Amino acid sequence: MERIAPGGRALLRTADGVVFARGGLPGERVRVAVERAARGVRHGVVTEVLERSAERVAPDCALHPRCGGCDLLDLAEHARARVKCEIVRDALARVARLEPPLIEQALRPLRAPGPHDDRARRRVSVVLHGGLPTLSAPESHQRVSVERCPALHATLERGLAQLAAARGPDGVRAQLACDERAGAVLALERDARLARAFVDAGGRGAVLTVDERSFGDPSLIGEVTSDAHPCRSDAGVFAQATRFGGAAIRDEVMRAVAPDSGTRVLELFCGSGHLTVPLLAAGAHVEACEGDARAVRFCRDNVALVDAGARALVRQLAIDEGLRTERAPDVVVIDPPRAGFPGLARLADQLRPRRFVLVSCDPATGARDLASLIARGRRLVALVPIDAFPRTSHVEWVATVE
């Protein structure tokens, strides 16, 4: 096997096409059972390691490899950072079509939490099956019940047990989260009985996102935001899943925007204000846009605490190619979901800001969006990869484009 691809699978190029194999590591010779093949690409699973990598370790989780949550557990911790940087370089070269010298000029060292920083996750999304919380198995629709999980904060792990004790019906999707205060909180779309049973089993609170009914105290305060400006939210709106990841993204965005009292920022995909609030606190004028009505309400409340007056405008809208803005920005900050933002090029033509700050949680779509700006004569000046999920191949970045 040559290297690790996004999603944690080992990759090998052969004369007959590409092979992706779960459970393989770079440098290993392995036997692979092919599960599916199409147009020269074969996907499979390693059934035998014939020549073992010196970086292979015993996974520290009993659910691995049945669970699809953490995909780098066979690889020594020190090697995981290298793998993530390779994934970033590959996306910049193959998708953004940047020449190696340009990549090396822009690429900064990976920002990573300390070694053994386990139990970092403060959020998890599960589906109930047989009354138990489950995660999905890799590349399949099968569910794996999860009682213990070394990736989760201990409070969140207790939340899983409380949810299991509440015995909800099959198929219910539930979001669990926790902050510094004791107890896990839950968000469900509906199902008041389950929400109440979760609180009775010791959960701190639960909210139903469809009608805002709450049970116990479902609020989160400063879950991943700074101590100086702790945002309020709940488990039913987006937040970064690790405190390190949230802080690193915020710090790098602030560094890249370098706001002062006159800077006009257009912020797209603002969620509940994790980036909006520090930008306003630094004196910027911010027009922040977000589609989720509940997140917008939290964002407006969080922004009100900064007392930014007319400098703040939070708009609820579906962000698409036809986006119209209220103010011409100096800087555009975008933090889209995995699909990225294909409308970026059109926005660049329309607004002509001096700088874009692009947060990405998916190297392929992030590189595609970067490429659309580079094709319009923009220049990638810095890209900081962030290791927000240390046990996985997942990597985020904050890119500055001028």
Ligand SMILES: C[S@@+](CC[C@H](N)C(=O)[O-])C[C@H]1O[C@@H](n2cnc3c(N)ncnc32)[C@H](O)[C@@H]1O
């Ligand atoms: C990666 S999150 C970023 C949130 C925020 N910047 C933060 O740091 O917490 C992406 C956000 O985009 C929102 N979103 C996704 N698709 C959208 C769309 N088409 N229009 C508007 N908002 C959208 C989601 O609700 C989510 O809050």
